[in-house]
Amino acid sequence: MNLLTVNQVGKSYEEYRVLDGMSLSIKEGEIYGLLGPNGAGKSTLLKIISGLLSFDQGEVKIEETSLLAQPLEYKKLIGYVPDHPFLYNYLTAREYLAFISGLWGINEKGLIEGVLSTVRLAERGDTLITTYSHGMKQKLSIAAALLTKPRILILDEPLTGFDPPSAKFMKDFLREYVKAGNSVLVTTHILEVAQHFCDRVGIIGEGKLVQELDQLGAFDSFEDLVISVMEESA
Amino acid sequence: MVTSHYIKIFFLIFLTDLRRLYNRFYWVFYRYSHNHELNFITKRRLNVCLVGIVVSIISIITCMIYFPMKAFLTDGISPDILSWIRYILLIHILLGFIGCINRYERAIQPEDYEIIIGSPVPAFLFVVNRFVLQNLLSVLSLFLFLFLPLCISAAFASKVSWCSLIVFPIVGMLYILFYSSICGVVGYIGYYIMHRWKWTQISIFSNSVFFTIFGFLASFPLMSWVLDRTSLSEARVVLLIRGIAESNWVPTNLFIEAIRTFIAGKPFFLMVFVLCIVVSFITFLVFCRLNRFISVKPMLQIRMKRENRYRYLHSLYLRLLNSLPNEYRFILDKDIKSLTRISEMFRYRIIKILYLFSLTSGLFIGLGMNGVQNFVSDTSLLITFVILSSILSSLIGTGLLGVTSIDSESTNINLFLQRGFDPKKLIISKVLLQVIVLLFSSTFFLLVISLALSLPMYAISIGLSINMIVSIVYGAIQVQVTAVYPRFDWEHYSEIGRSPRSVTLENVLTGVYFIFILQGIGALITLHYFNDISAFMMFSWSIIWCLLVGVLLLGYMYIFLERKGTRHWEGYR
DSSP states (O other): OEEEEEEEEEEEETTEEEEEEEEEEEETTOEEEEEOOTTSSHHHHHHHHTTSSOOSEEEEEETTEETTTOHHHHHHTEEEEOSSOOOOTTSBHHHHHHHHHHHHTOOOTTHHHHHHHHTTOGGGTTBBGGGOOHHHHHHHHHHHHHTTOOSEEEEESTTTTOOHHHHHHHHHHHHHHHHTTOEEEEEOSOHHHHHHHOSEEEEEETTEEEEEEEOGGGOSSHHHHHHHHHHHHO | OHHHHHHHHHHHHHHHHHHHHHHHHHHHHHTTSSSOBOOHHHHHHHHHHHHHHHHHHHHHHHHHHHHHHHHHHHHOOOHHHHHHHHHHHHHHHHHHTTTHHHHHHHHHSOTTHHHHHHSSSOHHHHHHHHHHHHHHHHHHHHIIIIIHHHHHHHHHHTTOOGGGGGHHHHHHHHHHHHHHHHHHHHHHHHHHHHTSSOOOHHHHHHHHHHHHHHHHHHHHHHHHHHHTSSOGGGOHHHHHHHHHHHOTTSHHHHHHHHHHHHHTTOTHHHHHHHHHHHHHHHHHHHHHHHHTTOOOOOSOOOOOOSOOOOHHHHHHHHHHHHTSOHHHHHHHHHHHHHHHSOOHHHHHHHHHHHHHHHHHHHHHHHHHHHHHHTTOOHHHHHHHHHHHHHHHHHHHHHHHHHHHSGGGGGGGHHHHHTTTOOHHHHHHHHHHHHHHHHHHHHHHHHHHHHHHTTOOHHHHHHHHHHHHHHHHHHHHHHHHHHHHSOOOOOSSGGGTTOOHHHHHHHHHHHHHHHHHHHHHHHHHHHHHHTTSSOHHHHHHHHHHHHHHHHHHHHHHHHHHHHHHOSGGGGGGO
C-alpha cells in the first residue's frame, strides 16, 4: 500500500523549472532513496513533500491526507531532517525538544527522554547545542522529528557527518523504524549507501523521475548503472 | 479554545527565546569550562551575583530619588513638570519608531524559518512574539533602572500599602505592550510599503522619488514655519509637539495619569487603569491582526545575476583588480563578486539605504532651500556638510557591512587562518573595499544634493573634500571595529557586523570624531566671525582639522588593533 504519493508536482524559481511533473510513490515499510546529480531538484522535492515549500501544480498526500487540503494533519504524519538543520544553538537538547513538543501540544511523559535515548544523546542532553558536532546535531534533529511519531521520515543526506558507529546505529534504527509500518525517504550521493541501505531508489533528472530501481542487491555494477542513467538524462 | 491555545503557545515561544538569550549570556562563562556543561552550582552563583547587582543598583537609585520624590509629592505635581513628563513619554514612543522596520524585518525573516513553517503553529505568533521581545529588551533597562525606582520611591514617599506596589509593574508592562504594539504597527506599515511592489528598476526609482519629495515636503514648510518666527525659542514645532503631548487623547498620557491618580489616592484611578488595559490590548490585537495577512520568509535567499550587462565596467574593474598585489586581489575579488552578484539580503539592504538616502536628501534639500532664501552663510555650509557626510557614511557603511565586515566570513574565517594567511591583509582588503564603495557612493549622493540646491562650485568642492575625509575615517572605523570584536557565530543576517560590542565601539569612535571636528570647525567659525581669519583660511583649516583628527583616530585604531591582535578570533573557531 502506498504511504506517500507525489503526483505531477511542478515547481519553478522565476523562469527556471526545477520540478516538471514529478511523480513518485513510497510504500509502507520501505526505505526509498532519491538519487540525482547536484541541482536536480532533490532537496526542493523533499522541502515540498515536508510542506516547507509551496509548489505550482500537482498533489502530495500521505495515505488519504492531502498536503494542500489538510496541511496540519499532514504535517503531523511527516518528520523532516534537513542536511544542515537549524537548531537553537543556545538551548540544550532537552530544552529544544521541550520547545518542539510544546509547539505540537505534546504532553506525553517520558517522550523527550525516550527520543533522546533512541538517538543516543541522553548523556549530552543538558549541553548547549552550540557545542555539538554536525553528527550530533543531525541526531538531535532526528529526535525532534520523532516527537510527533510520524509515519514517514524524510532525511536529506542523513549519514553525512556520522562516525562509523553512529552511521551503523542510524541505519539499524531506520530499519527498525520501517519495520513498524513506517517509511523513510532519503537523498544521498553515496551510491554504496543507496544500494545496501535502500529498498528502492528513484533517479531524478531534468525535474522528473527518470528511473526507479528495486532489488538493488542483485546489481553487480550499481554505480555504473546509476551514473549512466544520470548521464543519459542530463 | 483557540485563543487559549494561542496564548499558551505565545508564552512558550516567548520563554524559549528568553531562555536562548539567558543561555547565551551564560555561555560567555561556560565556553571556557572544560566540558561545556551548564554546571548548576556555578549557574546559581552567577544568578545570585546578577540579581544582587540589579537589586543594589535599583536600591541606590531609589534612595537617591526618595527625598526629591517626597518633596515633590508633598508640594503636589506641578502642571509644568507633568507636561514635561508627558512630553518625554511621547518622544520615547516617537524614538521607538526609528528602526522599527528593521526590527520587524528581523522578525519576519527569522533564522528558524524551517522550524516555524514545519510546526502547526501559525507563523504570526512567532513574528509578534519576536517583535515584542526585541522591544521589551530595548526598554528593559529603562523600566528597571528608572521607572521601577521612581515607582518604589513614590510608593514609600506617599505611604501607600506595600501590596499596592504591584500596580506599578502592571502599568509598566501595559505600557511596554502598548509601546511594542504601536511600534509593530508602524514597522508593519513601513515593511508593507517597501514590499508593495516587486523590485523592478521602475519601482525602485519611483519609490526613491516619492521618498525625496516626501522628505522635501516634510522639511521645507516646517523650516519656513520655524524661520518665520522672530525668536527660535518660540519655535512653533516645539510648541506643536508639546501641545500634542498635553492632549488627554494621547494614549501615553493615560499611563502617566494612572500612576498619578494612584499615588494621589483618587478613585478616578480605576477608570484610567481600565482604559490603559483597553488601549494596550486593542493596539496589541491590531498588531496581531495585521500580521495574520503576512507570511514569513526564509533568511538569505541567494539569487545570482544571470547576465553581466555592464561588460565595460566589468573589464575596467578587472584591469584595476589586476594592478593590485596578489594577496589582496583574491579577497577583494571575492567580496566584490558578493557585492555585485547581489543576494536578496544585500539587495534589500541597498534598497533600504537608497530610500533612506532619498528621504535624507529630500529633508536636506528642503532645509537647504530655506537656508538659501533666508539665512545660510558660508559658515553654516561647513556644519551642514559635516552632518550630511556623517549621516551618509553611517547609512551606507552600515549597509555594506553585510559583506565587508570580518563577521561576514563566518566559519570561512578558518580558510584564511588555517592556511597561515596574515589576518592583517584580510582586514586591509576589507577596509579598502568599504572605503572605496563608501567614498564613491557618498560622493555621488552629495553631488546630487549639491546640484539640486545649485550650490556654487567652491561650496561643492569643500563639501566633497570634507565628505572624502569623513567617508575614509568612518569606513575604516566601521570595518576595524568588527576586527576588534568579531562575531562569527551570528544566527541572523542582520547581526553581521553588528555585534553589540563592535557597535558600541563604533558609536564611541565615530561620535568622538564627529564632536571633535564640529568643535574645531566651531572655533574656526568664531575666529572668522570676529574677522580674525578669512573665509578661505576658515575653509582650509576646517578641512585640515578634519584630516588631522581623522589621522589621529585611525592611528589610534591601528595601534589598538596591533595590540589586540587577532588571537582572540580563535575562540570562535
